[in-house]
Amino acid sequence: MSATEPSSKHPFAPPPEGVVAADVSRALAEDLGDGDATAALLPDVADEAYLLCKEDAVVCGRPWFDACHRALDPAVRIDWRVAEGDRVAAGTVLATLHGRARALVSAERASLNFLQTLSGTATAVAKHVDAVRGTGARILDTRKTLPGLRIAQKYAVRVGGGVNHRIGLYDAVMLKENHVRALGSVAAAIRAARAARPNLPLIVEVETLDQLREALAEGCDRILIDDFDAPTRREAVRIARAAPFAGTIPLEVSGGVDLDGLRAIAADGVDCISIGALTKHVRAIDLSLKLGPAPRVARH
Known part of the structure; x- marks a missing residue:
């Protein structure tokens, strides 16, 4: 070989x-x-x-x-x-x-x-x-990589059994707090992104359950629930799994994730957990x- x-x-x-x-x-x-x-x-x-x-x-x-x-x-x-x-x-x-x-x-x-x-x-x-095995949650990387070694480290993530998030700023649209603030709402930001780059995957970060409902209603490829506490995270999963959404949009958790608490987060039913420390630390x-x-x- x-x-x-x-x-x-x-x-x-x-x-x-x-x-x-x-x-x-x-x-x-x-x-x-x-x-x-x-x-x-x-x-x-x-x-x-x-x-x-x-x-x-x-x-x-x-x-x-x-x-x-x-x-x-x-x-x-x-x-x-x-x-x-x-x-x-x-x-x-x-x-x-x-x-x-x-x-x-x-x-x-x-x-x-x-x-x-x-x-x-x-x-x-x-x-x-290994920590989330059997839960259905996938481990994702981020763009927090060593300068000049992004492709190499993202390859290493795959070798370790993880999944690559976007490679850079060019292969997906990711709406965050600043975009929502500038465009007025989650829904407005989603519509603008769809109009500008309809062929790219669209990931939307939300900070509240109301924003989550807005993103679910408007539609996107993945929703990032950033820094939710455990009760709010579980409620987010319940909302995303219930009709009329019924789990059609995956939920990603990011922020404040460490190995000790990883299993509990996965057990709440989220689809993805992105961890910058995998490539940064x-x-x-x-x-x-x-x-x-x-x-x-x-x-x-």
Whole structure:
């Protein structure tokens, strides 16, 4: 299986090859500059290395890892022992590499930066997905991503089992407080959005139950109930599920969501929960790439 092909076990779409190439080009340029002064001290001979995961994680970022190493050594052989999206235990050897010693060392940091960051995102998402399993609620990301890595992080969200919200400001219309204030009402804002961009999905944020009723009556693709307390949230679900609306428009919760309270929110019957922390509060997974043969005691 190539680095960009999803396994049958994890049927998520691969990242765009052009995005991976551009990300890797920037990363290598900022790290290598006009050349790796330290790697030049090594003999330029064939060598091997192994990639070790030091904590439990969901693996994500293989395409970026591979591209970093192949950019410096097109003949490098990377033998992955795990698939993209696999859950692995601490101590797992993820892959072995065979290539030129200087290239292996020069690509090390950039390749690990991608893999540890994207694995960190996927691992966090998987924990949130696990927390709501069986409720019917979906975990969504937001636009609170690391600058320049939005497509990569949103790919990692999918690998972790989450669902992408809008990618940017261009692929959906999202009406918020300022739009409603400027246009006079939720209904007026919805009509203006439909007239201006009829082919884009329309998401409407509401702050009160009256605004919720207005959005339901006017129609849209999803309603965001932002910062509702638990009783108001449950009443919002009741209203949206009752006639004449009968659950035709999904409800999304955002704001003040953490892992501890996630199950209770999902159990109220909402359809989606969007969480900015999935991509904003990234904690990288502890990985290392070491020259030499992989230790036999490591799990794989």
